Amino acid sequence: MNAAMGATYHHGSLRETLLDAGVELVVEAGIDALSLRELARRAGVSSAAPYRHFPDKDALLRGVAARGYQRFDQALGKVSKQCAETSALEAVQQLGVAYVRFAARNPNLFRLIFSPIGQASGHDSELDKACRQSAEHLPRALMRLHEEGIATSISVQELTELAWALVHGVAMLYLDGLVGDGKPLSAEKAAERVTQHLVALFRAD
Amino acid sequence: MNAAMGATYHHGSLRETLLDAGVELVVEAGIDALSLRELARRAGVSSAAPYRHFPDKDALLRGVAARGYQRFDQALGKVSKQCAETSALEAVQQLGVAYVRFAARNPNLFRLIFSPIGQASGHDSELDKACRQSAEHLPRALMRLHEEGIATSISVQELTELAWALVHGVAMLYLDGLVGDGKPLSAEKAAERVTQHLVALFRAD
């Protein structure tokens, strides 16, 4: 297929094009603004063409969610690597901040991946994989914590629930404008404040 | 207006009827399942009738969200009163459990009130009021904590952010099926586990 295509009947990479446009549209205007017809328009094909690549709109949205998870995973993975040589406590803190920062910078993608669509498992292996991968960073960092002899009285699973719930809650409340009590607190500040208490809890153990 | 109405031209309480039907529909089938036409059908009026009471669909959804917040506020208020004579720590813990329990029992309402629609402030005074009210239970309980001399090194606002983020995160992750690691953990159990760590943090302070 010719990459520099002109007026060919077959698009050549419609599936990818639709997913790209889908991510773009979600990022710019939110989930509700996405319609198959609009994506088809942007890709320069007819309204029915997307159905050759996705059984229905939800399937396409799962594809978009999968890409969102991949970005999320990359953002967390980057921080994990950067903190490979710091203390485990520092790594956990940084991971928490990165979690909230991603939500703040990509609110629509974040809302999508943690919506029923993004959580529909068993339909899209790519989504499932990306979801699983992005959920592994926190447990890994907490495992390091155990290895350093910190907070060993609590199981890694329970530590994960605790830390995950905390940063996820901050992220969600931040997106809803419910954190900061009026003042436009930055997402990083909010995350730092909260994760510091978490770290204090670990230290106290 | 006659309450036991027959074939009157004017409905008499269409606004309330629509909101009732809206809550019902959201509870049963989720936000996306709600359409103005369906509500009109259930109320036995024409498709355009709802526009005499709501400028658009979002306005009606805000009304539904306001009712959701009122239920939420009631659930938390009930627990607050029950815990008026217990220790402040116990009250905080019970409040956290009630928060997650409400989310688990009313997933669709919970998702609605913490969606952009439920958070749109300045449009619906009833919504704003119900939102503010339901957000006051936690700070009040944490204030009692301070009065008992617990965790006084942290401001009530910061305590609120911490506790709120934690329980909100648990609630959200629970709705997404992301807590419990496979096993069907009850919402109460999940909330208890997490809030116990929070209480431990307060005690350690």
Place this chain on the structure above:
DNA sequence: AGCCTCATGTAAACGGCGCTAACAATGTTA
């Protein structure tokens, strides 16, 4: 009572949506 007015209902229409069916063009392979 009769009338006016206004709130609140109806009917009909518009464009946009998800989705399907029938058909056409292209790529692939024997």
Place this chain on the structure above:
DNA sequence: TAACATTGTTAGCGCCGTTTACATGAGGCT
């Protein structure tokens, strides 16, 4: 080259949100 599978197109269905023009009836005024 001929058959076949893939991937496009066109046209149309029913549902949706919303608007416009019109109908009904309840309450206040004289």
